[in-house]
Amino acid sequence: MLLAVDAGNTNVVFAVHDGREWRGRWRIATEAQRTSDEYAVWLLALMQHAGLRPAEISRAVIGTVVPAALYNLRRLCRDWFDVEPLVARSTLDWGFAIMVERPQEVGADRLLNALAAHHHYGGPLVVIDFGTATTFDVVDGEGNYQGGVIAPGINLSIEALHKAAARLPRIGIGRPQAAIGRDTVSAMQSGIFWGYVGLIEGIVGRIRAEAEMPGMKVVATGGLAPLLAEGTSVIERVDPDITLEGLRLLAARNPVPISGRDAT
Numbered sequence: 001m002l003l004a005v006d007a008g009n010t011n012v013v014f015a016v017h018d019g020r021e022w023r024g025r026w027r028i029a030t031e032a033q034r035t036s037d038e039y040a041v042w043l044l045a046l047m048q049h050a051g052l053r054p055a056e057i058s059r060a061v062i063g064t065v066v067p068a069a070l071y072n073l074r075r076l077c078r079d080w081f082d083v084e085p086l087v088a089r090s091t092l093d094w095g096f097a098i099m100v101e102r103p104q105e106v107g108a109d110r111l112l113n114a115l116a117a118h119h120h121y122g123g124p125l126v127v128i129d130f131g132t133a134t135t136f137d138v139v140d141g142e143g144n145y146q147g148g149v150i151a152p153g154i155n156l157s158i159e160a161l162h163k164a165a166a167r168l169p170r171i172g173i174g175r176p177q178a179a180i181g182r183d184t185v186s187a188m189q190s191g192i193f194w195g196y197v198g199l200i201e202g203i204v205g206r207i208r209a210e211a212e213m214p215g216m217k218v219v220a221t222g223g224l225a226p227l228l229a230e231g232t233s234v235i236e237r238v239d240p241d242i243t244l245e246g247l248r249l250l251a252a253r254n255p256v257p258i259s260g261r262d263a264t
Helices: 036-049 067-082 108-121 153-166 183-213 223-229 243-253
Strands: 004-009 011-017 021-028 059-063 125-130 133-139 143-150 217-221
Touching: 004 243, 011 243, 021 036, 021 067, 021 108, 036 067, 036 153, 059 108, 108 125, 108 133, 108 143, 108 217, 108 243, 125 183, 125 223, 133 183, 143 153, 143 183, 153 183, 153 243, 183 223, 217 223
Parallel strands: 004 059, 125 217
Antiparallel strands: 004 011, 011 021, 125 133, 133 143
């Protein structure tokens, strides 16, 4: 079985794939200083609850945008599962060209999204990921990564409003009933929701015009993707597992036979 680890700025997602399907998914808040033993106590209990044993894990793959978290995630794989993890980097075999000036600067999650989206949906396409940042990644018809756009994430924007304006409260994101808010909270919710819908439509429109790739699809992922998709017809598909699928596909292309016990 494959252990896939997607370490983002907000959460770390662990998932196990048995070769046919995902057997379990679990998430924990990202803390760069969390030790491998702390991860293990939490993860092994959840795996046991799902009927999975550490000895069943034969491979592991890590994708992270938090470099400081990598050491302990590696140690988790080596010490508790006895496997050497594959770490998603631009230098691996992705099966496509990374057509940007500095490929090493592209976040692993963006390349993983591009890999899985093209595999499942073909191309050309745009992948929108509603994470700590909102990213738009462009993939051409052959699957090559063309670059993209990075904007502040929705929750970052909400927190910035609350912290920078003394009289504005911290709010939750939701689809407002009307564009014109009749109180402070509804006005803020409208600005956030419809503002991001406008961001999505505007950026996708500009990408389509600039890229000149007929038939460009739009796939969205991230926790807020279903909510934002309700507000616009631009988003054609919502796929919550696209980053994990990218990890699975990358591991299949780049086998790592070294055991954790023998790795340095």
